[in-house]
Amino acid sequence: MMFRLVKGTGAEGLPYRPGTAAFGTDGEFTATSFKDGDGLLPGTYQVRVICLSAPPAGVPLDSVSLVPLDWAPEDLVVKGDEGEISVEYDIPPKKPKR
Numbered sequence: 001m002m003f004r005l006v007k008g009t010g011a012e013g014l015p016y017r018p019g020t021a022a023f024g025t026d027g028e029f030t031a032t033s034f035k036d037g038d039g040l041l042p043g044t045y046q047v048r049v050i051c052l053s054a055p056p057a058g059v060p061l062d063s064v065s066l067v068p069l070d071w072a073p074e075d076l077v078v079k080g081d082e083g084e085i086s087v088e089y090d091i092p093p094k095k096p097k098r
Contacts (some may be wrong), residue, residue, distance in 0.1 A: 042080030
């Protein structure tokens with residue numbers, strides 16, 4: 001997963017820092033900005049979920065992506081004073097190619 005900080009939404013005095021997360025077969029994940037599991041800095045993030053059936057070596061991403069490439073959840077807002085945030089993303093199944 002990738003978390004892209006929307007420009008102008010970060011906290012003053014803090015660095016512009018995107019985040020990442022890996023999720024397991026249960027869907028659980030913990031976001032990372034600097035070191036494993038440290039979470040996200042305050043701000044608004046565009047979220048991108050990436051799940052591939054195979055490495056994309058030499059093939060179009062759409063052919064190995066298990067997530068529809070045009071799907072994206074609502075932006076994630078991190079205030080910074082709320083402690084741990086729990087979010088759930090209901091990813092629609094990818095439509096078969098015709």
